[in-house]
Amino acid sequence: MWLNEPVKVLDTQAQAQAEARQTQLTKPAGSLGALERLAIRLAAMQGKHKPNMQQAWISVFAADHGLAETGVSAFPQQVTAQMVQNFISGGAAITVLARQHQAPFEVVDVGVKADFANQPGLVVDKVGYGTANALTQPAMTQAECQQALEVGKRAAERAVQAGASCFIGGEMGIANTASSSLLLACLMQTDIAPLVGAGTGLDSAGVQHKTDILQQVLAFHSSTLNQAQPLDILACVGGFEIAALAGAYLRCAQLGLPVLVDGVITTSAALVANAMAPQAKDWWIFSHLSVEPAHKIALDFLGVKPLLQLDLRLGEGSGAAIAWPLLQQACVLHNQMATFAEASVSSGA
């Protein structure tokens, strides 16, 4: 069973070498802050004292949610399929960013409530036509949940196969902040109300309605959710694209491919994977702090600090793509700066 394979262990020798190198570069010690820490982490992941970030790989997982029927999103459900077409046609934010960064890009239909013509850039790996409405039944069966995790596993393996330096996962699915809030409440065992936000743009009445619905969902499934395992929670209130992301993040950690995590929905997938394999988060770099209120709570729960805080709340993997140049810059600074000895510069007192 692939889910139980061990997470790759970080290379502490390469990490120590990178730490030592940072102290010798021509700058006051520590003065490149988060970029120094990034270079050192990437060295430990790649097992090289001079890590390289040559190419990001971007997989966006798209799926529909039965919960959309309950009016928890500001956008109609058909927007999921419309946006899949927009990703492929090149007009969506994440596609623009993929082009800008020359990153291989694919949209994975893991469960959209529509069919698409075969097109370059589209991977059809469908588990179903949207999840069931979690208000009245589990969102997925256990079998569907396993299949969706495997969709993510396959995407991670394609990225490794292509020689990617970093995996960026994105998501599209109308109502998926609702699913994300449900997952976070169950996994962190906290009240859901502080975890519910405006998503794509609900007003305060909309947020209240969303909160009411999500509380009903939790009440309906309370006997199942009480003391449930992570995968039971995922099947009960998750989404196909979130399960795929969890599978991808876990597989990246098993295979040793660094991950750039995006916003609140991808972080909820990370929490699922973290509950299954706590070491996996060594391989994940959190790109930004979203405006969605649940995101800070989830990041604090994981004990991680994101790189950026730019008031983003788009999803699609866009925040991770926006952070990608920081990883590249961290590496070129680490690799190409001269040491005090090389440059004949006096070091500090």
Place this chain on the structure above:
Amino acid sequence: MWLNEPVKVLDTQAQAQAEARQTQLTKPAGSLGALERLAIRLAAMQGKHKPNMQQAWISVFAADHGLAETGVSAFPQQVTAQMVQNFISGGAAITVLARQHQAPFEVVDVGVKADFANQPGLVVDKVGYGTANALTQPAMTQAECQQALEVGKRAAERAVQAGASCFIGGEMGIANTASSSLLLACLMQTDIAPLVGAGTGLDSAGVQHKTDILQQVLAFHSSTLNQAQPLDILACVGGFEIAALAGAYLRCAQLGLPVLVDGVITTSAALVANAMAPQAKDWWIFSHLSVEPAHKIALDFLGVKPLLQLDLRLGEGSGAAIAWPLLQQACVLHNQMATFAEASVSSGA
């Protein structure tokens, strides 16, 4: 007198067009946060509803400080000249970043206490061999101060001439956080102690010594500094490279070239220029919040919010260069994303 020429007025029509365009792009309104605001600001600066950030220009101004004699830095004074050579040889952080971003790069010797052989990438535009020690006399004469401002003016004009989309100014000068703290205290009319930090790496005793020295400097010049004009303050306690930066920032605002401001020292130059021409800051984008405690105070004084917070404290323009890809990404997203109509995507409720 060029210092009194008016700052270029922003194009409010292009700004309104860019604002309208942002609401039509295929994303929830506002979901790209700071990047939307950046694209709109750049549209207003460039007078185009689709702004472009093709090429950054980087000028690093280097000069020595008489105050270094008082032991206010963790590094010896000769490091200024050594780092100039390191900039030119390609081993310094800002040089690595300039290469990564394919940005034209120059080091401007505005007052280093050494002479350099003619080398590509070095501009010798020398006002003197370091400032005088402000503990016992004004750092510069009024004439030197004017000359240093003009050094920056010429750099801004070279950037415009080269067709740059954005001006990044950096600085190198052992003891220049001391000069920066003095300038900020005088311009904001506040106590200096909260504005004194570790600079390149002082311990707490070193910070205390630096604070004591800077208080003595302020006491020594109190009759001059009391109710002084910005240029009098600059001449009394500033540095050649800080004056050059102030001149460059002002000239960019006059000529309509967007500026990416770096850390605390460049921000102190911005405060000088802002005191001379308050509209100039419309043209300045603040790239990051430095670890130096004075930086947040100075940014709050200007009423501006930086893009990044990465625990940087290197200077050289490095933080601005690290933020440069955000400007590029803001523009390509703004320009290349499809509208709801173009992509046949339903807009929100």
